[in-house]
Amino acid sequence: MSVTRDEVLDILKALTHPGTGTDLVAADAVRALTVDEGRIRFVLEVAPEHAAAMEPVRLEAVERLEALAGKGQVSAIMTAHATKGPPPDLKIGGAARAQTGPQKLPGVKAVIAVASGKGGVGKSTVSANLAVALAAEGKKVGMLDADVYGPSQPRMLGITGRPASPDGKTILPLRNHGVTLMSIGLMTKEDEAVVWRGPMLMGALQQMLAQVQWGQLDVLIVDLPPGTGDVQMTLAQKTEVAGAIVVSTPQDIALLDARKALDMFGKMNVKVMGMIENMSAYICPNCGHEAHIFGHGGARADAERLGLPFLGEIPLDLEIRSAGDGGAPIVASKPESPQAQAFRDIARRLIADGHV
Numbered sequence: 024m025s026v027t028r029d030e031v032l033d034i035l036k037a038l039t040h041p042g043t044g045t046d047l048v049a050a051d052a053v054r055a056l057t058v059d060e061g062r063i064r065f066v067l068e069v070a071p072e073h074a075a076a077m078e079p080v081r082l083e084a085v086e087r088l089e090a091l092a093g094k095g096q097v098s099a100i101m102t103a104h105a106t107k108g109p110p111p112d113l114k115i116g117g118a119a120r121a122q123t124g125p126q127k128l129p130g131v132k133a134v135i136a137v138a139s140g141k142g143g144v145g146k147s148t149v150s151a152n153l154a155v156a157l158a159a160e161g162k163k164v165g166m167l168d169a170d171v172y173g174p175s176q177p178r179m180l181g182i183t184g185r186p187a188s189p190d191g192k193t194i195l196p197l198r199n200h201g202v203t204l205m206s207i208g209l210m211t212k213e214d215e216a217v218v219w220r221g222p223m224l225m226g227a228l229q230q231m232l233a234q235v236q237w238g239q240l241d242v243l244i245v246d247l248p249p250g251t252g253d254v255q256m257t258l259a260q261k262t263e264v265a266g267a268i269v270v271s272t273p274q275d276i277a278l279l280d281a282r283k284a285l286d287m288f289g290k291m292n293v294k295v296m297g298m299i300e301n302m303s304a305y306i307c308p309n310c311g312h313e314a315h316i317f318g319h320g321g322a323r324a325d326a327e328r329l330g331l332p333f334l335g336e337i338p339l340d341l342e343i344r345s346a347g348d349g350g351a352p353i354v355a356s357k358p359e360s361p362q363a364q365a366f367r368d369i370a371r372r373l374i375a376d377g378h379v
């Protein structure tokens with residue numbers, strides 16, 4: 024069935040914006056509308072305080088548009104727009120701009136970097152769940168997926184589509200599970216490898232920090248690539264970072280790399296807020312037996328030895344994997360489960376320690 028842009032706009036004009044009382048189109052809330060081979064996609068831009076009231080309107084829009092275009096043919100994403108800053112020059116992948124010393128991100132109270140020495144230890148899983156857990160505690164949370172080599176936050180937070188850039192200069196981030204997200208993965212095609220080096224990489228990170236309209240945030244979590252490379256250096260040199268959290272599995276080899284990451288933050292004068300041990304214990308879902316597949320307690324022991332806070336242990340658990348890989352982290356999909364509690368306890372600890 025061929026659907027026209029005017030037909031879509033007519034439907035959106037029949038819905039009322041909860042903030043302005045006018046229709047969605049007159050309120051200028053509809054952004055990046057595309058009608059392509061029967062598929063309708065758009066972004067609903069809304070002030071953060073109207074986001075909750077907008078959700079039923081968004082659902083109503085999807086229902087009415089699906090009646091026109093067919094089930095599953097409509098993608099309507101809501102983003103909370105932000106306070107306007109001076110618009111920087113947008114060119115994804117451009118060179119880094121000259122800048123002196125670490126700068127504070129306007130509107131963002133604290134930037135927390137989540138790092139690991141080694142890949143695959145669950146840094147992105149921990150970042151996603153902590154972000155959702157902090158949002159559940161009432162904090163305004165942003166997530167910058169700076170894992171340029173394997174951006175996984177769009178998948179983990181269940182976000183698809185590309186962020187809008189209505190003026191070609193600023194980028195409107197996307198939002199799900201209470202978390203505002205920007206990822207390099209949203210700027211590239213899913214199967215497109217990003218092979219950026221040095222200045223391009225630093226430029227991309229600076230752009231994501233500066234040109235994304237983050238709005239007012241209590242915390243911006245930065246999911247770093249594993250290891251100790253350009254992205255980590257650029258972040259610490261260009262942005263005021265409140266602190267870093269280092270994730271490790273209990274294996275010796277992972278811990279060895281985690282120590283390198285700790286050392287790097289020390290050299291860059293970034294405070295380490297603590298260590299998290301992921302895949303700590305495996306609890307058999309059938310019999311409840313606890314097994315320590317990768318060992319146990321190594322990160323806690325390292326933290327104690329180095330005089331760093333130990334923030335908590337996350338079990339190795341099938342539901343944590345399937346929830347994260349399926350787009351709704353366990354803290355969002357089963358907030359009362361013991362697995363989610365492990366993340367929520369860490370989020371509460373970060374708040375209690377005054378980091379967020």
Ligand SMILES: Nc1ncnc2c1ncn2[C@@H]1O[C@H](COP(=O)(O)OP(=O)(O)OP(=O)(O)O)[C@@H](O)[C@H]1O
Binds near residue numbers: 141143145149248341
């Ligand atoms: N506690 C856990 N229990 C079960 N599976 C987990 C756990 N933590 C992470 N995983 C799974 O392990 C895989 C790697 O996790 P994740 O992508 O979070 O790691 P990462 O350290 O960010 O990896 P990368 O180095 O690629 O950035 C994912 O499939 C994830 O679902």
